[in-house]
Amino acid sequence: MIYMIEDTINGILMGSIYGLTALGLTIIFGVLKVINFAHGSLLMVGMYAAYWAVALTGLHPYLTLVLVVPVMFVFGYYLQDIVIQPIFRAEKNVREPITVIIVTTGVWYILDNLTLLVFGPHYRTIQVNPLRGRMLEIGGLMISVPKLWGFVSAMVAAAAVYVFLQRTRMGRAIRATSLDRDAASLMGINPYKVYNVAFGIGTATAGIAAVTLVPFYNVFPTVGVLFDIKGFIIVVLGGLGSIGGAILGGIIIGLIESVGPQFMTATWTEAIVYGLFLLVLFVKPAGLFGVKYDW
Amino acid sequence: MSFLEVKNIDVFYDDVQVIFDLSLTVREGEVVSIIGGNGAGKSTLLRTLSGLMQAASGEILFEGRGIQAAPPEEIVERGIVHVPEGRRLFTLMTVRDNLEVGAYNRRAAPHLHRTLEEVYTLLPRLAERQAQIAMTLSGGEQQMVAIGRGLMAKPKLLLLDEPSLGLAPILIKSIFETVRKIADQGTTVLLVEQDVHHSLSLSDRGYVLEHGRIVMEGPAGELLADPHIKSAYLGI
Numbered sequence: 389m390i391y392m393i394e395d396t397i398n399g400i401l402m403g404s405i406y407g408l409t410a411l412g413l414t415i416i417f418g419v420l421k422v423i424n425f426a427h428g429s430l431l432m433v434g435m436y437a438a439y440w441a442v443a444l445t446g447l448h449p450y451l452t453l454v455l456v457v458p459v460m461f462v463f464g465y466y467l468q469d470i471v472i473q474p475i476f477r478a479e480k481n482v483r484e485p486i487t488v489i490i491v492t493t494g495v496w497y498i499l500d501n502l503t504l505l506v507f508g509p510h511y512r513t514i515q516v517n518p519l520r521g522r523m524l525e526i527g528g529l530m531i532s533v534p535k536l537w538g539f540v541s542a543m544v545a546a547a548a549v550y551v552f553l554q555r556t557r558m559g560r561a562i563r564a565t566s567l568d569r570d571a572a573s574l575m576g577i578n579p580y581k582v583y584n585v586a587f588g589i590g591t592a593t594a595g596i597a598a599v600t601l602v603p604f605y606n607v608f609p610t611v612g613v614l615f616d617i618k619g620f621i622i623v624v625l626g627g628l629g630s631i632g633g634a635i636l637g638g639i640i641i642g643l644i645e646s647v648g649p650q651f652m653t654a655t656w657t658e659a660i661v662y663g664l665f666l667l668v669l670f671v672k673p674a675g676l677f678g679v680k681y682d683w
Numbered sequence: 684m685s686f687l688e689v690k691n692i693d694v695f696y697d698d699v700q701v702i703f704d705l706s707l708t709v710r711e712g713e714v715v716s717i718i719g720g721n722g723a724g725k726s727t728l729l730r731t732l733s734g735l736m737q738a739a740s741g742e743i744l745f746e747g748r749g750i751q752a753a754p755p756e757e758i759v760e761r762g763i764v765h766v767p768e769g770r771r772l773f774t775l776m777t778v779r780d781n782l783e784v785g786a787y788n789r790r791a792a793p794h795l796h797r798t799l800e801e802v803y804t805l806l807p808r809l810a811e812r813q814a815q816i817a818m819t820l821s822g823g824e825q826q827m828v829a830i831g832r833g834l835m836a837k838p839k840l841l842l843l844d845e846p847s848l849g850l851a852p853i854l855i856k857s858i859f860e861t862v863r864k865i866a867d868q869g870t871t872v873l874l875v876e877q878d879v880h881h882s883l884s885l886s887d888r889g890y891v892l893e894h895g896r897i898v899m900e901g902p903a904g905e906l907l908a909d910p911h912i913k914s915a916y917l918g919i
Contacts, residue, residue, distance in 0.1 A: 557783075557787065557792070560776075560780055560783055560784050560787075561784065561787055563773065563775075563776060563780070564773045564776065564784045564787075567773040567774060567775055567776065568771055568772075568773060568774075570735060570767070570771070571767060571771035571772070571773065572773075572784070573734075573735070573754070573755040573756055574733060574735070574755055574759065574764070574765050574767060574771075575759065575784050575785055575787050575788070575832070575836060576755075576756045576759035576760055576787045576788030576789075576791075576836060577756060577784070577787050578754070578756045
């Protein structure tokens with residue numbers, strides 16, 4: 389029984405981190421209307437940034453947030469501005485230009501292989517790690533401290549993004565653009581700039597996820613791919629473009645992965661995850677928390 | 684110097700020419716109607732004025748400066764605000780949020796709260812509905828939001844594309860009364876309409892657009908009395 393509770397807690401914690409990795413994906417999709425295939429690679433870039441920040445400065449891993457988040461925001465902003473935006477301009481009259489998806493796939497390959505070239509294929513873990521293997525014991529329950537912090541960051545990041553979108557001038561402009569790009573530009577909003585900002589925010593949240601992963605996860609060039617596929621499943625499950633949906637979708641996946649092995653061989657949990665994914669697509673294609681009238 | 688001066692523009696959708704060598708002028712403080720049937724090029728003309736489309740040739744001068752190559756957001760900042768056909772509200776946002784987005788441009792943003800009050804005074808219905816999601820409003824209310832959102836941008840020249848489209852006769856009347864009020868408060872209005880009778884009745888001047896060309900222009904009263912207009916547009 390105690391294992392059951394522990395697994396449930398662990399599932400929720402790890403799931404919220406999955407949700408955090410998917411958060412940026414859902415934001416970018418919600419605004420640009422295209423799936424960003426490079427998202428896992430952005431997470432990977434964030435993990436390398438956090439890794440090197442710790443390795444070079446000896447900072448506490450979580451303190452690297454102050455460095456990684458702004459760097460990732462700027463990286464995402466200009467990635468969209470310089471690489472992706474020209475395609476959007478060329479396909480002005482297409483609402484969901486498929487060519488952009490191909491460009492993001494190109495970005496994925498370039499980033500992954502560039503990292504492989506520069507840093508090599510080694511698995512890296514941070515050496516100065518005050519969090520390694522740290523456990524919190526509550527009434528006989530063992531809870532991983534870095535995962536707990538991951539959970540907290542996921543909740544704070546999701547809430548912050550939500551409040552930003554609801555309450556600020558730029559947030560309203562982002563929502564307006566996501567609902568009707570032409571009408572937004574008639575209100576004086578430059579949609580391409582909104583795309584830059586949305587991509588920047590999506591990349592910055594991948595940076596937050598990266599920082600929370602680095603204390604207990606290996607860093608290597610293709611680490612993003614693992615989270616990419618989970619991310620796609622999560623956003624479809626939760627509803628493309630839905631912030632709450634991303635977090636809850638992540639927690640559902642985390643719970644299946646963590647509690648499932650109590651009842652079956654661990655490999656079967658994957659079948660359940662994909663089975664649920666298909667079921668949602670059949671029954672409620674807009675996702676559990678998605679809105680049908682998104683546009 | 685004219686307020687808005689359109690000189691010999693040609694506009695295409697890909698290979699198809701929709702507007703041919705069109706010229707018109709709007710003076711400050713006027714209400715000008717553009718009338719014409721479906722596919723005459725009325726909406727295309729407004730889309731070109733607001734920068735959503737670009738004229739292939741010709742010039743568009745607003746307050747003496749060329750705007751034919753400017754993007755929509757820059758044109759809004761200059762003071763031309765386009766309320767598009769079919770309302771195009773931000774459907775999943777509240778009425779209040781829709782209005783606030785209207786005041787996004789740099790010229791209007793500092794006056795947001797005062798403009799909001801003015802819009803609520805002009806359209807009191809919107810104040811009652813401000814927390815409601817735009818999609819759930821009736822057609823007439825949605826049109827009010829669209830007009831209110833346009834006013835939030837503090838237009839010098841307001842372009843209205845078929846504000847009466849799809850509305851019940853009683854609502855059409857109230858929409859046109861609102862347009863009249865907006866004009867009386869000093870905003871110049873360029874109105875595109877299929878409801879020729881109502882739009883010419885409240886306008887100073889009118890242009891008749893057929894197959895992408897201006898075929899007739901003049902004071903609104905004269906156009907209303909014209910035999911061609913009577914037979915083609917008013918069915919009299």
